[in-house]
Amino acid sequence: MTSTPQPPVAPQRPVSSTHHCDTRTDPWEWLREKESEEVLAHLRAEDAYAKAVTQDQEPLRQAIFDEIKARTVETDLSVPARERGWWYYARTEEGSQYAIHARVAATDTGDEEADWTPPVLTPGVPVPGEQILLDGNVEAQGHPFFSLGGLDVSHDGTRLAYAVDYSGDERFTLRVRDLTTGEDLPDLIEGTFYDPQLTPEGDRVIYTVVDDAWRPEKLMVHVLGTDPATDTVLFTETDPGMWLGGYSSPDGKDLLINVGNSEYGETWIWPGMDPDVAPVMIVDRELRLLHQALPVILDGERRLVILHDHEAPNGLLSLAPAAGGVPSEWTTLIPTSNEVKLGGLEATSTHLVLSVREDTTPRVWTLPLDGLGTPAQAAPSTPLLEVPAVAGGTQARAVVPVTIAFRSAAFESPYLRLTRVGDLLPAEVHDVRASDGAARLLKTTPVRGISLDDYAVHREWATAQDGTQIPLTVMHRRDVAADGTAPLVVYGYGSYEASMDPVFSVARLSLLDRGVVYAVAHVRGGGERGRDWYLQGKKLTKLNTFTDFIDSTRWLLEHGWGQPGRVAAMGGSAGGLLMGAVANMAPELYAAVLAQVPFVDPLTSILDPELPLSAMEWEEWGNPIEDPQVYAYMKAYSPYENLRAVDYPLIAARTSLNDTRVLYVEPAKWVQALRQVSTSEHPVVMTIEMDGGHGGASGRYEGWKDRAWDQAFVLSAVNARSLVPGAEKG
Template sequence: MMLGSQAEAQTPPPAPHVAKRPFQVTSPNGARADDYYWLRDDTRKDPAMLAYLAAENGYADARLAPLKPLQAKLYAETVAHIKQDDSSVPYAKNGYYYASRFAAGADYPLIERRKGAATAPATTMFDEPAMAKGHSFFALSDWAVSPDNAQVAWAEDTVGRRQYVLKIKDLATGAVRSDTIANAEPSVVWADDNRTILYVAKDPVTLRGYRVMAHVLGTAPAADALLYEEKDDTFQMGIARTADDRFICITVGSTVSDEQRCAPASNPSAFTVLAPRAREFRYTADHQGGRWIIRTNRAAKNYKLVTVTDADVAKGVTAWRDLTPASDSVFIERFKPFAGFVAIDQREGGNRMIRLLTDAGTSIPVKADEPAYRMALDVNEETATPWVRYTYGSLVTPTTTYEVNVKTGARRVLKVAPVPGYDPANYVTERVWATARDGTRVPVSIVYRKGLKRDGTAPLFQYAYGSYGMSTDPAVDPGRIGMLDRGVVYAIAHIRGGQEMGRGWYDDGHLLKKRNSFTDFIDVTRFLVAQKYVAKDRVAAMGGSAGGLLMGAVANMAPQDYKAIVAQVPFVDVVTTMLDASIPLTTFEYDEWGNPAQKAYYDYMLSYSPYDNVAAKAYPALYVGTGLWDSQVQYYEPTKWVAKLRELKTGANPLVFRVNMEAGHGGKSGRFERFRQNAEWQAFVLDQLGVAGAAS
């Protein structure tokens, strides 16, 4: 029975409301009233704030209680589509083969290695189930083995706030060293001496990675040497070795600018800048075979590859020579240099594909057979090989790991991701093109169970992200199968703000063109309704983080087009957040959203900010999720939004707010926990769409 109906199976208590406290958010362009600003507590200890979150969780429990059986069924169906004792494909590096392996029922994997051959006896490097014990949240992120294969350094998070702790252990004995480094990025690299670790330290207030430090084993972290500090707080930072392991490179980047400085891995003390930063100049460099290969937007909006020899690299960009031409239709996303060729990860026509380019200039595309798909370079640690490993998948085809031989063209399947109880032949995927209100053709990837009648009666679940130039690629999701089997059409709207159609696609969906992302999403919905794929009154939508901003904007702009909306960790208080440089990520994002200290950006952001545009009107049924320890989108953004919605929204459609009190941006950790959380909002959505029965 639908939660929005008058005859509910269980009557919930009244929705929680919270007190308003007058407050003015000041800016160079005026002040705004924010009666719920007090819900921000950076210590996360304020009793009144915590009481409100507890009340919201209690209300969500009560509101969703009638759906517990459906939630349990959806979770069971999802888990039934997961091979519980699964393993990754081993990959070779420096004489060892590495892989991860899940035991049946385990939330976390074992990470193992084998010496000399993929079939040799396994040694466990990380027993993640054991490491996670006693923690309500656990994430093992980046790890790196020393060049002599004797030690491993890794980054772990037991809070969910992405403030990682770096640790080191001896792989022969398993003994963990005492030198522990706190508040770091999950990025760690060994120098060739096997005793020096380079890592990125975070600013303690903004959590921005801003310093590259060198730690020598056996010394106190307080004595770590500073190798580089990034003063510009609009730049992010990373560190990595090159493909041939000869250099260690520090990368700093913003939305519109990059800079890379490298040093020999044998002596990573003095780093040399490859090309100085400049606005609207981006590049990423790697090294192989006595030359640098560089992906750059210099005279190439969609990026091209250039090369420069070691002898000429100091001459700067004037010595760069093209490997690929600039293109208006092909967008180069990534690349990997090998001995004798380069593997290129690129986009064309909305699809992501692989192309191999030999040193002799021969271009070899890797073909696909479906209309909407995703190829991506996989782990390729060994570069002195003719074999390139990549993955392929679609909304119908499970992720398949391949190797292709650049010399012979031979291709072999290494693994098809197992999806028990799933038959791809039962489903159909399409790539359709919706015309946006300004005439732009927007690609849409859709999937549905075979036998769908195009009579305008089916329910729709539509997803998008559409920010930061991040593209959303199709893939089989075990958690989605139950929805498809109930007759739901699933669609990915590849809206502007992503990069599916190239850099121009991104440019037309950020800064003062951000509204295109929102209207594209709405226009895709209306297209699918007009084409009778789905019913006008049976549409649900979902987005998270910046995609949650999309959901908030869509809810304000076109509430009548949606029956239900799921907004996970939504970025909904755009202006207030972007005015506060102390909040993690704010300064990085001026070139994404604009700096509201400038009136043009202030006014434009204010015109769409979901929190600022909540009004007294009927909204769709809303499921909102957040994590108390989120460092990306602070918990108080969705909390304030929900409070204001409770104050102003009209109509009987339900609004539930689920707060994970022990999680951050990605929700609770653990393989199965994610599906358990997802089952809750899936049950909510299916109930609202009127398809809450058993799968056919």
């Protein structure tokens, strides 16, 4: 006789805290002691309990993993991109976890089209003249975790700066490789952040370090061959609510330094990355602008193009003097619009490239530099690449959503590298000539063993309780009807103005092949409908995010896209907060809730400015330390604070020990409290990756295993383990 697995019980050791005359008592705050052997033993027990409870799902997990593997072309390579005399690309090999980064020499014939046409490389066939820059599989040897935090090649092509993380905590080791010998230089700097950059001469490397709260605080400059203890501080940002970053100007000559949060920022420029010249401020934070500034050359004169939100929530584009100044001194290039959100700015030697959002999804516009800011200025090209005009769904506004995004372009390139991808459109890589928009398809991501004609995707619009129209993306096999009999999985995020844009997923097909309707609820707090959509789901309007998701679920059920009792909800990180909130607010709607690295104890975290990123979060959620209204509002929705005696659905939390964005302690405390109050017999489980970070374990095969675990969990909960007839043929 098999005994029923019993969940681990963490002892209660109450700790009280008082804010705004309100005292909260937390029985499991002691689980935050990450180095404690008692805590580690408890976490391992939680993982073992999850394994025992879900043991019967292992065959399904293996089947899904096999499906993902069978459909993925494992030996593949990216389309080469030209930069300073080389074609750079990444390739993967069957059986290998990580990408290999490589290059081959480019040639100059004087024929512009020929010189900028990527070489045709065949996956699995050796590339003549290939130079391997970095092999992730070699770098990962002997380490339980591996993540690459950035690569940068010097302008002369002889040095490579790269950053690696071996634990998942996003603290990187910075090294520099001599590409003429393939050997690493003695220079080694521990504890850096993402994206190191070599200066134009290649004799110095710029890197970022974080403070104790994991906030990027300083930009440092290291001279190769010297002791890192003598490195120079280029820039320091002392405001705990501001994020610091540095990136090269489009021509690669200057360093742009940006500090900011979700509401305003500041930009400095370091001319020529000259050690004898100090950075100069070009957009002051006192202007309270969200913005992006790029230097350009117009008629031999250096100017600034600034994308900003002065009296323009959806952004406008302006031309400014090289010294910056104030908006009243700037010339408007593209005015603001209620229908189009201007979201990003890049430049080549001849064109501006704008990433915009219209009709909820990303597009790309271009604007020639020739005549910019004069009466002869051309209208922006809108958009590059065609959008498939295929109707679907039940409403007049139901057009198949497709993402078109700018990927890269060398400063001197006549071509822009763009991608086009949809939920059922494998990613395409296009080169588009900036001068006339002529496009050439370079690659479509290969997928094996399926016919995408067997699936359907369309846009629907749910109605929120306040009358707001919420966009939904609905996916299913074509032989699954909206007759109220299908299992339904609803995914959501809804924070930080992040949009859940169309993206192709091989793994998701395994859900659809089991008759699942998969829906993405584009709830308020994201950026799908412009800046106002975000503002309606942050700070003291955050409840809209949660009620939108619940209203979307109910709409889907009312319109036949799911069967009551066979509905699962999924979300991660801030989307995990969403999962915890909807489980409290509408537990009867869901058979299961899957919360990935869930932010389920936000009030405790944000009340402690010493915790990673807490101070940065004030611009998203409000500051509960200073504002009693924010404190009361957050306490009213925080999942951990609002558990109650109801029949909770089956719940799984997934976390990682070394996650620095959402600490493991949040789900660890949450599952303990859930088990105490739930009146149902559904188990509450938590898995923990002991050698991983915010994204879980590293390596593509480990990632596939994670997706298989998630899918097996929700498929089991909605009684949809078996392939539907016809799906076996793919």
